[in-house]
Amino acid sequence: MTLRQAAFWAGFAALLGVSVWTVAPDPARLAAGLPRLLGWLAGSWPPDFSGAGDIARRAGETVGIATLGTLCAALLAFPLALLATRPLSPFLALYQPTRGVLDGLRGTDGFVFALLFVAAVGLGPFAGMLGVALHSAGSLAKLWSESMETADPRPAEAITAVGATRMQVALFALIPQTMPQNLSHLLYVWEFNIRASTVLGLVGAGGLGQELKNAVDLLDFNRVLAILIVIIALTLAADRISATLRRHLA
Template sequence: MTRAAATASPAERTLDQMDAMRRGFSLRRMRLWLFCALILAFYAVSWNLAGIDLSKLATGLPKLGRWIASAWPPDLTELPLFALRTAETVAMAALGTTFATLLAIPMAILASRNITPWPALYYPVRWFLNALRGIDSFVFALLFVAAVGLGPFAGVLGIALHTWGSMAKFFADHMENVHLGPFDAVRTTGAGRFTTIAYALVPDVLPVMLSTTLFWWEFNVRASTVLGVVGAGGIGQELKNSMDLLDFPRLFTIIAMILVVVMALDQLSGWLRKKLV
């Protein structure tokens, strides 16, 4: 404390403290107003870049209403074809998710800081997984259509690669936060690292991994419905054909079938996840 402050009266010290509080409050208020201004500027620029035009929405909604009205009654003449394409979509999602899970487990071990056998690979593996996550399955499917041709196989590969990165990162984050008491106890017996992981760590994280796999399967069924737009097979291909031809009764039937399948899988996945908890 300075000599001037020590010799100041209590009233003067109180005034000095109040003045300091006002300055601090003013500074915080200025920061708040600056933050609000930046947020508003961000959304103003985003509104402009996104091309938001409410007048187009006002003129487009009546047109959409006429299309929906013309979609009734639905066209059921091609129901067996739609069922086959829907089965392709579910199969694409199931195989892609399964392949991603099998690839994600070893990558998650390498990407877990606390258990990786080769710490030097931690960041390269993390960067690789982030790259996979950063590219959507739609883009991967588009690339594989050019590589392996039209059909569901390209969709399976697209789903598998994107899901691989997302699932491995989730597994790795969970492994990094798991309690390592059993892991350390088994290590003290002289067991190898991979043996310890298999017997002390995997049983602990297995329910979460299975629940995550079910979630991603359910998610990929929904996501794979649009992969047909790029020629990757499934019900999305019929969806695109109907939209190109403006065949709305046929389009309504396809959308209704997608909704029924997605809702059924959602119920099944939710029931199975409850059994795993």
């Protein structure tokens, strides 16, 4: 084993030890809590779908948050992706700072952004949409810039040789070449946002999470089960739609 490998495994062992010490996993507590959880699950049957209109409205909010959030994210991500693509960035001094901005957006969960926007614009799905948009913009721009940086360089080199500008290289070489892949990334992010938007209501940002929080606060587990069934169905539908569209783009 080399010194570098030994240092890696020592660091991994230290990280694992700190994680165990911090989290303090307790199998005895889990064993004691499982019967209580099973009792709640048994008591939640049958699911309570009364007031289905409220659940449907919240489901619509969830889809709206994810869809508009993803669209706004794409509009934000496009210029950021150009700045974060080395062959296209008009000023190389902006390349690393833009990458840092993308890491910051991706590293801050949409849940956190939604919480901040709830404080800024008030309760409701608009705050959730803004939270989803900011987080997703970082993810999309990162994916798009990497696909353009790893694209076949020959078309870009050919039009650069005849005097094309960086923007012309982007519009006529890299973007057309990577369009199917980038649209696939967009659909994947939308699918992820459907799942993420179901819990934004826990901070007052609308969607099914809001209905779920209300049911949990009232200890209405029959209602909780009904909402969870709708969340699972919505997530599966988004997954199937996204997968089908991605196959057509491949």
